[in-house]
Amino acid sequence: AQSVAQPEDQVNVAEGNPLTVKCTYSVSGNPYLFWYVQYPNRGLQFLLKYITGDNLVKGSYGFEAEFNKSQTSFHLKKPSALVSDSALYFCAVSSAYSGAGSYQLTFGKGTKLSVIP
């Protein structure tokens, strides 16, 4: 079975400071990793994904994430946080394993990011 852990329910960061939202995963086979963001009263918006290749993935709105296979992590980062980045962030994983249901996207519980002016 595949799983995702987002160890922090909430992350607070001052505007202009770098931010990190943590994600670790567990899958059989090679992982496919995704980050989504959810603003209040909205659906999830895709930010970026890692499929293969360069471990540093760049996405929308200045976000990036680093895939670390040895630590089974895929942390989301941004060099300089904006107040408008305040939202709920979800990490998700699927895998190349061909077992039943393995194509499914498994989501973490989410991390609430608050950027303080």
Next chain:
Amino acid sequence: ETGVTQTPRHLVMGMTNKKSLKCEQHLGHNAMYWYKQSAKKPLELMFVYNFKEQTENNSVPSRFSPECPNSSHLFLHLHTLQPEDSALYLCASSPRMGRQETQYFGPGTRLLVL
């Protein structure tokens, strides 16, 4: 906007009512999904349709009944729901069903069961 719309955005229903949620995607995708989002819990995948055929039912109670008349439309028919079914119901679509595919989500329907 992601190209996935959902109606209604808010719904209040009693436990004996019958209602339907509608999802429409304008992206030309072939796979569509229903998810349930409850507070403090990960998103729960409910149903998956690929080229109008249901490929996954994640042990969802029969009081939830999906329908996919074509690749652009997805419905979730609700009847005799329970208060614990109150949640945000999200529809998503992807170009095809696959492990690498990005799913695009609608804004959701906020459901309250009284």
